[in-house]
Amino acid sequence: MVIHYKCPNCGDDMVFDSESGMLSCHSCGRKDNIENFSEEYITTAFSDGEAKEYQCENCGAVLITDADTTATTCSFCGAGVVLADRLSGTLAPTKVIPFSISKEEAIQAFHAWCKKGLLTPKGFMSADRIKSITGMYVPFWFYDLNSDIKVQAVGTKVRHYSRGEYDYTETLYFEVFRDITLDYVKVPVDASEKMHDELMDRLEPYHYDQLKDFKTPYLAGYIAEKYNYDANELLPRAKAKVADYIESFIQSTMAGYTGVNYRKKEISTEKTQSFYVLLPVWMVSYDYQKAEHIFAMNGQTGKVVGKPPISAGKVAAWFGGIAGTSFIALKLIQFLLGGGIW
Template sequence: MSDVQLKCPACGAPINFDVPSGKMKCNFCGAMFSVEEVNQFNGISAANQELNVAYQAQKVGAQPPPPPGSQPAEQTDSSLAVPTNGEGASIPPSGAAAPTPQTGWVEPPATYMDEATGQQMAQFECDSCGGEIIGSPDMVSAKCPWCNNNFVATGQLVRTRVPDRMIPFGMTKEQALAAFKKEASRLKLTPNAFKHASVDDIQGVYVPYWLYDASVSGMANFECERTSSWSDSDYNYTKHDVYQVSRSGNIAYLDVPVSGTSKVTADLTESIEPFDYSTSVGFSPAYLTGFMTNKYDVEAEEANPRALDRMRHSAKDVLRDSVTGYDSVKMTNSAFEPAFGELEYVFLPVWLLNVDFAGKNYNYAMNGQTGKFVGTFPVSNVKYWGGLIGIATVLAIALGSVLIPFIMPWFLD
């Protein structure tokens, strides 16, 4: 199943992204090409360049460059020129109000997939859980990667948002399946039938995320205790000291992720972190071939509080970990103030597995870049209670072997 249909430059057959090589591979003729070569053959490269120019112009608040051959507009208003102090910092005009400091993350200007691919995309909506997936127009049905139910295309998406950057898949479907089976086999209480259950429903999905940059400055006060004991020939002594300790610091955060979909819990998405964002690339439809793409339903404004909460919680941990050498440490109060940085919209690779077992659906996720695997496995009641009974029997035998020699004489008397 493919979101975007690209053709092989060698034979014209459909060509997909090949995870092991990081290139595009034709399953018909076996030819391999770089992503850029396939984009150029399919006429996508030029569209992406125009899209990037428009995006960068919006990002800096400028207008897109004029078409070739056109005359630049004449600037007649001298107030548009901004003087500087010689060090690159702008000097506000006399009497002008100082610029208002940024009070929160500002969402970047959106660009859209139909402009990059030149085709409309189908929207699939699950009747069971409401999950939405973006697919190519020739798709008529699919399995929901969130709840494993069938869903059908309900309409056409004319405008689908393009990420500012993305991380391509680095783990294959076979590797994801092997990781699942290895984890299931490792757990002793997992039912044997579950370990051998068929896992046909495994989907590679680009999950939308919001990425946040910021720095957090703050302080925290701690009440710390230290106890020491000693004795002499007459007395035992205990000394109990209480200290008031303060810490402050400024911590910079880059690429703090928050999921852009409500169909996956924060526990699941944050459990498969971290991702290596240094390997991220610019968006290209070629990377989507062979995978599903989830449509985001969590706006940036909704995700902002979670990003800030993660940063503040981490900052507290950093200050707490700097207080050492005491028997006990208790944080009494704290205060943190963020300085907001950039906000980006990205696609991150996730393998989603669904297993129907004993009338229940079990969901699993694997980081599509690193292979980190998370999920809850069922527990066999037979193995659980059998294990408890076995342990109790061993303890009873061991205890009996110690006590019987002392108890038997009483009965014999």
């Protein structure tokens, strides 16, 4: 089923406006609250199953979509449409963080980010080769996890002291036991096979206090994907994301010891609940020296991640500067110690 949100004033298609958080009509400027939008102005067109072809209710054009797409725009009339049959049942998200950065703001933020690249080529820093910038909702699973941790170790405390002409080292040994319970909430793991996992991880953090109950109008005017992996399939990744935090917490409880020798460390991490969420991402395609570079921007905070090209000349100059500074510092120390000057 394809859904269009029609403007009650002029009949044109409405899209979600990130600045106001409302449905907005580009033709007459009308804005409507998503919560109160009348079903009278929602039009639908039905399609069978998971077919890749949908018909635009606005102009009649056939929309060719990927089987994973849940929201898109008509290439012919530009209408924002939501494929509701791919957002129902087990495919229905529980929560969504709406876009709070518009396309124009995203472009400005990307320009500013490019100009900060101290080791990137000047041509890249101009940020004038953006091929495309696409707003899309990426599917994530959020996990609430509980870790039960039991530790047995031997801790040592070492003390050095002197008496008379003799220096002494005293080593005390302690049996250490730890029984720890840790809870983690809203651990995010992206569920789209198209998205690079490391890139999506680096977009964190999002402000989860702005999570809203999912409603399809939030997707109007954007591209959205449905998940490719269910919550059970991605649970190992969620556990791996908290593993370093668990180790860090265990170590923090051993801070009073000079050294620790672990005899037993049992860590059991289980899922208490999981829920399906859509998070906003601007995907930026940038053309530089006939090569395409892909960057991602957090659609809520404006944080940009990706690997920009590096200028070999700037890198050489940077290392040369470090070497030169080190040489000057060494000569200055030599002079102060009576070793003369260069």
